[in-house]
Amino acid sequence: MALQMFMTFGSWNCLLLLVALEYSKASSDVNESANSTAQHAPNAWFAASSSEPDERISVFELDYDYVQIPYEVTLWILLASLAKIGFHLYHKLPGLMPESCLLILVGALVGGIIFGTDHKSPPVMDSSIYFLYLLPPIVLEGGYFMPTRPFFENIGSILWWAVLGALINALGIGLSLYLICQVQAFGLGDVNLLQNLLFGSLISAVDPVAVLAVFEEARVNEQLYMMIFGEALLNDGITVVLYNMLIAFTKMHKFEDIEPVDILAGCARFIIVGVGGVMFGIVFGFISAFITRFTQNISAIEPLIVFMFSYLSYLAAETLYLSGILAITACAVTMKKYVEENVSQTSYTTIKYFMKMLSSVSETLIFIFMGVSTVGKNHEWNWAFICFTLAFCQIWRAISVFALFYVSNQFRTFPFSIKDQCIIFYSGVRGAGSFSLAFLLPLSLFPRKKMFVTATLVVIYFTVFIQGITIGPLVRYLDVKKTNKKESINEELHIRLMDHLKAGIEDVCGHWSHYQVRDKFKKFDHRYLRKILIRENLPKSSIVSLYKKLEMKQAIEMVETGILSSTAFSIPHQAQRIQGIKRLSPEDVESIRDILTCNMYQVRQRTLSYNKYNLKPQTSEKQAKEILIRRQNTLRESMRKGHSLPWGKPAGTKNIRYLSFPYGNPQSAGRDTRAAGFSDDDGSNPGSPSITFSAHSRIRSLQKQQAPEIIPMKSLRRGGKTLSFGYQRSTSQEEHMGGSRRVALRPKPPFHAVDEEGESGGESEGEAFAVRSRWTTDRGHGRDYHRSHSPLLQRK
Amino acid sequence: MGSRSSHAAVIPDVDSIRRETGFSQASLLRLHHRFRALDRNKKGYLSRMDLQQIGALAVNPLGDRIIESFFPNGSQRVDFPGFVRVLAHFRPVEDEDTDQDPKKPEPLNSRRNKLHYAFQLYDLDRDGKISRHEMLQVLRLMVGVQVTEEQLENIADRTVQEADEDGDGAVSFLEFTKSLEKMDVEQKMSIRILK
Numbered sequence: 001m002a003l004q005m006f007m008t009f010g011s012w013n014c015l016l017l018l019v020a021l022e023y024s025k026a027s028s029d030v031n032e033s034a035n036s037t038a039q040h041a042p043n044a045w046f047a048a049s050s051s052e053p054d055e056r057i058s059v060f061e062l063d064y065d066y067v068q069i070p071y072e073v074t075l076w077i078l079l080a081s082l083a084k085i086g087f088h089l090y091h092k093l094p095g096l097m098p099e100s101c102l103l104i105l106v107g108a109l110v111g112g113i114i115f116g117t118d119h120k121s122p123p124v125m126d127s128s129i130y131f132l133y134l135l136p137p138i139v140l141e142g143g144y145f146m147p148t149r150p151f152f153e154n155i156g157s158i159l160w161w162a163v164l165g166a167l168i169n170a171l172g173i174g175l176s177l178y179l180i181c182q183v184q185a186f187g188l189g190d191v192n193l194l195q196n197l198l199f200g201s202l203i204s205a206v207d208p209v210a211v212l213a214v215f216e217e218a219r220v221n222e223q224l225y226m227m228i229f230g231e232a233l234l235n236d237g238i239t240v241v242l243y244n245m246l247i248a249f250t251k252m253h254k255f256e257d258i259e260p261v262d263i264l265a266g267c268a269r270f271i272i273v274g275v276g277g278v279m280f281g282i283v284f285g286f287i288s289a290f291i292t293r294f295t296q297n298i299s300a301i302e303p304l305i306v307f308m309f310s311y312l313s314y315l316a317a318e319t320l321y322l323s324g325i326l327a328i329t330a331c332a333v334t335m336k337k338y339v340e341e342n343v344s345q346t347s348y349t350t351i352k353y354f355m356k357m358l359s360s361v362s363e364t365l366i367f368i369f370m371g372v373s374t375v376g377k378n379h380e381w382n383w384a385f386i387c388f389t390l391a392f393c394q395i396w397r398a399i400s401v402f403a404l405f406y407v408s409n410q411f412r413t414f415p416f417s418i419k420d421q422c423i424i425f426y427s428g429v430r431g432a433g434s435f436s437l438a439f440l441l442p443l444s445l446f447p448r449k450k451m452f453v454t455a456t457l458v459v460i461y462f463t464v465f466i467q468g469i470t471i472g473p474l475v476r477y478l479d480v481k482k483t484n485k486k487e488s489i490n491e492e493l494h495i496r497l498m499d500h501l502k503a504g505i506e507d508v509c510g511h512w513s514h515y516q517v518r519d520k521f522k523k524f525d526h527r528y529l530r531k532i533l534i535r536e537n538l539p540k541s542s543i544v545s546l547y548k549k550l551e552m553k554q555a556i557e558m559v560e561t562g563i564l565s566s567t568a569f570s571i572p573h574q575a576q577r578i579q580g581i582k583r584l585s586p587e588d589v590e591s592i593r594d595i596l597t598c599n600m601y602q603v604r605q606r607t608l609s610y611n612k613y614n615l616k617p618q619t620s621e622k623q624a625k626e627i628l629i630r631r632q633n634t635l636r637e638s639m640r641k642g643h644s645l646p647w648g649k650p651a652g653t654k655n656i657r658y659l660s661f662p663y664g665n666p667q668s669a670g671r672d673t674r675a676a677g678f679s680d681d682d683g684s685n686p687g688s689p690s691i692t693f694s695a696h697s698r699i700r701s702l703q704k705q706q707a708p709e710i711i712p713m714k715s716l717r718r719g720g721k722t723l724s725f726g727y728q729r730s731t732s733q734e735e736h737m738g739g740s741r742r743v744a745l746r747p748k749p750p751f752h753a754v755d756e757e758g759e760s761g762g763e764s765e766g767e768a769f770a771v772r773s774r775w776t777t778d779r780g781h782g783r784d785y786h787r788s789h790s791p792l793l794q795r796k
Numbered sequence: 797m798g799s800r801s802s803h804a805a806v807i808p809d810v811d812s813i814r815r816e817t818g819f820s821q822a823s824l825l826r827l828h829h830r831f832r833a834l835d836r837n838k839k840g841y842l843s844r845m846d847l848q849q850i851g852a853l854a855v856n857p858l859g860d861r862i863i864e865s866f867f868p869n870g871s872q873r874v875d876f877p878g879f880v881r882v883l884a885h886f887r888p889v890e891d892e893d894t895d896q897d898p899k900k901p902e903p904l905n906s907r908r909n910k911l912h913y914a915f916q917l918y919d920l921d922r923d924g925k926i927s928r929h930e931m932l933q934v935l936r937l938m939v940g941v942q943v944t945e946e947q948l949e950n951i952a953d954r955t956v957q958e959a960d961e962d963g964d965g966a967v968s969f970l971e972f973t974k975s976l977e978k979m980d981v982e983q984k985m986s987i988r989i990l991k
Contacts, residue, residue, distance in 0.1 A: 221988075414988065489951065490958050490975045496938060497858065498914060498984045504862040505886050506987055507852040510830050592951050599940045601857050624855035626941055631860065 073365070080106045080364040098468040100210045100431055103364055104461070107371020115375045125369045127440045131324075134362045135236075135436070136314045139325050140307075141359035142209070142233050143332030144352075150226045151333075152518075157223075157408050158230030165231065165400045166204055166238040172396040174200025177388060186384035191448060198246040199452055202438055203393060203459060205239040207431025208232050208424075210464070211471050224420045228427055236433050237325035241273050243437055244321075250445050277323030281330025284313035286533065288331070289338035293535040302347035303354060306339055338533040366432040373439065374457055380450040389455045390462060393428070401425040419478045426471050429463045430456075489592055496600050601627065813877050817884035818903050823991055827883065831876050841873040842866070857937045861917050885913045888986040908973070910985045915972050925966035928956045
């Protein structure tokens with residue numbers, strides 16, 4: 001059904017395209033003839049559209065040439081978008097094949113249409129368009145969405161693998177193909193070493209991220225994920241650098257007398273280009289972060305600054321023949337941390353979406369060009385070359401993966417298993433990058449360019465379709481421990497419980513890394529960089545109130561639908577229900593199982609998840625809110641009934657302390673906060689008030705969920721830092737002490753626990769920050785207090 | 797590893813902790829570092845509030861119970877050995893652990909102890925059985941709000957019924973273990989980094 005809709009869309013669009021093309025042909029003929037007559041006719045402006053040279057104003061004109069380029073480009077993009085919509089409508093498809101498959105098919109379709117109607121496709125991709133306009137957005141998006149903490153934790157392995165892997169692949173494939181070319185029987189004698197090396201470098205440009213979406217649900221572990229991501233990120237840069245270098249070589253040395261000096265110079269150049277690009281990127285990143293510090297009054301230009309500076313870093317690096325790709329990547333990575341804290345929430349969202357959009361458009365266009373090239377007459381098919389290329393691609397990738405990881409495993413604390421290595425090997429899917437580089441080979445230097453292009457296309461098609469479609473099952477096969485699956489309900493429940501438990505304990509353990517370097521960087525960062533680059537924080541009161549409203553609304557709804565009113569701690573029912581446990585029929589069991597699978601809360605994904613083609617909607621946010629609200633309520637209920645907390649403490653223990661609340665405390669008054677003393681510190685220390693309050697952190701905790709970031713930890717961290725409402729560490733300490741003390745009214749607890757912890761220092765691996773705050777939907781207990789300040793939100 | 801700040805010497809009783817939990821020196825150092833980071837006011841022990849400040853636990857449906865498991869017997873503080881003792885349950889099981897001297901107590905990360913830890917998450921009143929009521933509570937925690945109370949009760953009934961063999965309407969630890977005999981508990985409840 002969805003497929004049919006998709007087909008309909010697709011076909012309507014094709015029809016539209018066909019019609020447009022026919023018109024264009026017609027009108028171009030018309031225009032040509034009209035133009036020639038126009039020169040003779042005195043009234044040229046009449047003749048533009050009519051073929052007769054007499055002077056009539058035509059009522060209806062068609063001028064297709066004027067809009068041809070933008071029109072067709074837009075049409076292609078729309079077609080690809082409609083195809084994507086169709087692709088996602090049928091929800092199983094994204095798990096089956098990567099989206100690149102779809103884009104390639106669309107491209108081939110468009111190519112077929114253009115070829116079929118014999119239409120000259122107007123925007124031919126040339127070198128400048130690709131390198132200046134199409135490539136930067138793709139790379140920028142990769143760099144921006146890269147999760148920084150795991151990246152830097154694994155940076156050694158990533159660099160080792162990406163750089164050396166690309167080099168080994170490129171040189172290996174190049175050399176092997178050269179050897180094949182030496183064999184007379186294949187008729188490839190005229191392809192010299194340099195050309196082979198160049199081909200090797202461009203064919204080793206992999207795009208493994210495209211397949212990530214396919215095996216996402218297999219809970220790939222973080223390190224593996226980072227390897228793939230890191231490789232994708234750096235691979236483009238390295239292959240382009242190699243490519244440019246080899247092209248320069250080819251231009252210089254037409255006689256193939258390359259001296260060792262040149263090779264050394266080449267290596268040095270490689271390093272300089274790479275490192276220089278990165279330096280440029282970092283500098284630009286800092287500049288743009290610095291500038292965003294001052295944009296609070298014109299937040300509309302914040303996205304503009306981000307994009308322009310990144311682009312500028314790319315261009316500036318390219319001017320000096322440094323690697324623009326690495327520059328833009330480094331710029332994005334550096335910039336991200338500080339910019340995220342500076343810009344407003346809407347700018348942040350805009351930046352992310354816009355970046356996705358741009359890169360998506362670029363990639364679509366490249367694939368369309370690819371499709372256009374596929375269907376056409378520009379092929380030169382050479383069986384030997386193509387087959388050997390395919391074979392060598394796989395062989396060399398296998399060699400590089402296993403060799404490099406064998407070495408790097410010796411130095412890692414958590415070595416990569418063979419299974420992980422297989423996944424990395426198999427995810428070597430080629431993409432738009434290699435096609436573009438092949439397409440842009442200068443014909444003058446490469447008389448057999450067509451053969452190269454054909455071979456590249458074959459490799460791309462093969463890897464994307466065959467590897468892309470089979471990698472999902474492969475990963476699931478490698479991952480699955482148990483085979484059959486009809487778990488009993490018990491097992492399902494317990495498994496989920498254990499997953500949650502494990503995630504929770506992992507959170508307690510925190511992230512372990514090489515502390516020294518990270519700590520040093522953090523200290524440096526904190527002491528100097530942040531002071532310069534991050535703006536002074538002002539309370540963003542509108543956002544706070546907005547979130548409060550949302551929270552309250554949800555809480556209200558939950559209560560009204562009767563969910564929260566269920567008594568959590570009613571008298572145990574067992575007494576009444578010992579008999580009468582009905583035997584449930586199998587269908588009931590099935591339905592119970594379904595209920596469980598659909599409704600149990602998902603385990604918080606600690607592992608990362610990245611989808612190249614869209615931003616994940618935040619299902620976890622809603623879940624998190626529910627959990628938080630319920631906990632709130634549970635706590636309150638237990639307090640109210642005088643029970644102790646659900647965990648078995650005897651009721652009536654006075655670990656609850658009432659602290660007095662000073663009248664008219666301006667701070668609290670200004671902030672809608674409420675304080676309760678809930679000290680579970682040792683009771684033997686009555687002197688220290690345990691402080692708590694500020695609904696802010698509560699809001700902040702929601703805020704975090706708000707950021708549509710798929711990496712919960714990261715978003716937590718971000719949430720914790722932004723919107724600190726002036727909550728610099730020092731002030732939070734003081735608030736902690738400052739105290740809100742409230743007079744104890746009666747011995748019986750008619751109060752609530754509001755408790756929350758102020759923001760934690762954010763030191764310590766930057767992750768333990770307090771963000772939980774519980775506030776209660778007070779139902780009338782409020783009147784029990786003397787409170788001077790503004791009422792809390794609850795009133796329902 | 798061994799940086800200037802955290803030295804094995806700083807951890808009190810490090811040898812006995814090592815013997816009890818089976819952690820390596822390096823892991824203990826890291827855990828100690830983590831313990832000190834969580835212990836905001838440098839008290840030397842952790843209170844519930846310190847653990848509650850781990851933001852991610854707030855959105856874990858079992859967050860409260862997990863925190864509570866660090867404070868056995870109603871105590872209000874957990875010191876480093878206690879902290880490590882809980883985490884030791886999640887140490888991955890290695891093969892050399894299996895041929896232990898039978899006189900030594902079972903290591904904390906044995907299958908039985910892992911299951912016992914999980915069992916205690918259900919069994920709040922520590923009576924050694926998971927009653928239907930307790931099962932219902934856990935279900936409530938773990939399931940979204942769209943499921944009605946009736947459905948939850950059915951599920952709880954069914955769960956207890958499936959596992960309960962001696963018909964007392966509650967799941968004892970043995971029954972719990974039995975119902976999970978096919979499951980790879982060691983892998984589910986092991987955290988790779990806690991070597």
